Amino acid sequence: MTAHPVNPRPGPAHTVLVIDDHEGFRLRMRRLLEREGYRVVEGVDGADGIRRAVGERPDLILLDVNLPDASGFDVATRLHSGGATAPIILISTHPATDLADSIRRSGAAGFIDKADLSAPAIAAFLGSPS
């Protein structure tokens, strides 16, 4: 389910919302993505992530499966039902094979193993910069 990069250098207009309760991980993602020219906004849990998704209108959402207040699958479902149009990429340290059913049901655009997270992997879901 990990995508191949199609656009390794997306434009600076792209905003990525990272929803994860682990501060150290969010910091790494901010550095990784900002270095690639993305604008990064953070959500510390499911509720905060939904608020940020509404307020910041991100182009891509990286959503951790294990959040303290809800599962990432539920948050993805709520984001979709709330009208979010940005692609949602679920991320986890669990392998995709363990979560395949839940990923499919959540309506997420894809899944990236956290250990495989990289700028090209993310860019693959964004397409060409507008």
Added chain:
Amino acid sequence: MTSWRRLLIAAPVVVFAATWPLIDGPGFRTDALAFITDAVTGWILVAAGLVTWSRRPDSRTGVWLVAAGYLWYVGDLYFVLPSVSIVPLLSFGLRGAYDVLLAAALLTFPGSRFSRRPARLAVLGVAATWGARAVTFLITARPGFGYPDNGTPNPFLLFDDGALAHNLDLDLTMARGVAILIVGLMAAVRLTRVSPATRRVLMPVTIGGVIWATTTFLVDLGALVDANVRGQLLPWAHAAWWPVPEYLVRGSAAPVGFLVGALMLRTARSAVVDLVTGFEGRPLRARLEPSLRSAIGDPGLRVLYPDGDTSWSDGTGRTAGAPTASPGIAATPIISHGQTRAVLLHDAALLEDPGLVGAVTATVRLAIDNEQLTEDLEAQLEETRASRRRIVDAADAERQRIERDLHDGAQQRLVSLAISLRMLGDSLGDEASSEVRDELSAAGTELREAIEELRELAHGLDPAILRESGLGPAVRSLAERCPTPTRVRIEFDGRLARPIEATAYFVVAEALTNVTKHASATAVAVSLRLDGGHLLVEVEDDGLGGASAASGSGLRGLADRVAAAGGRFDLGSVAGRGTRVAAVLPIGQ
């Protein structure tokens, strides 16, 4: 029947058979039919006594009846030994001794206590009149007058006055007849005062006793009145056949009544058997009262149970007054381990049979103790089951906590570290030496392997696929990981309770691990299906077999885990014929 009781019952028959050829002497009762009737009457008394003795070992009535049976034959000694010394004197003088014991038995049967003082006095009256007549006879009777003369003088003769002796004998015999009639009347009155169960048994005894008392009185009265008058009153009394009906009616009525009554007596053993049969099924409290009523024949019997210190309730749980004895009603407590567990309110007449009451109360005590023990055991078993469930639940919760800690802690940090390393490598680009790049690459590889190992560890503790997708996908995932070709058949959809899914998952996981490690199998079949409220889990391979739950902690632990979930674990493993691991788990509501 013990050997000496057999001897007692056989003795009259043997003696009769042995003495039959001798009975040909002079006398007014040499008629064979009369003699046989006489012999059988005594034998019936002995038999009735032995039956009573057997069924009421605590009662003296049986002994009295046996003794009465043998004393019956005192009057017959003359026929057997007519020419021996003073035998005829004693035979005629002491005859009728059995009446005393018969009277006592009639007013006490089947117990051995006189329920009322007048009853005791009436029996004493019979004894006194018999004794007075016997003594009077011995000191006044002259050979040839009152008893047959065999040439032996009466050594006790004090008053050699034939007329006086005759008149005294008639008067005292009449007095004894009156005393016996009083006993008969008291027996009839007693019949109206006993419990229905006792009345049933006493009925034949009382009928026989009343006939005995009435005919004795009438015969004695007939002897007292003038012979001419008697002849007018009972013209057939002089007939040769008269002794037969006289002895049949007067002599046999009471013994036959006693024998019938004794045979109707319930043994304590049969009552206990009825009682225990009535205890079948539960709850015991609801069945105890009707069972007891039936077993001991007291339709008014009640069983009350203490509720706390002061209140009482019956078998249906309704509140009842404190059980107290009242006229005609006895209160028998059932005490176990120093505590009153129940009180029986029953007909006081039952106390006449302490053996029965003792056996019944002991049985009830055993039943109540047994039920209490069963309840305690079931409570302990349930507590043990609950405790096992709690242990397994706690272990599962701990596994989940550790998995979560690994996931949220170490795994996240390692993943972040991996991202940092990758960013560092990208930042250095071509400026870094090949040594640095190699070291970074090696560190990245190590880190990735560490992440993978940690992921496997976390997966083994609490597989995310089981949590997220359920048992079916989790088991299929296990099968895909298994190096041995594994066929999975799952015959249900949907989720089950998490403890059941977890137990079933670990059964399959452990079984597949064993297949991989030990079985050298070429194929494995995993089956999950629902059947009548149970989940059936089966893992079967075609490997070496010979596995044993005792030889490894894995299978033993599985068996414990399945048992804790209320299920059954089965291991079939014959050397050379593969292994089949099966678990049946209740899926609950």
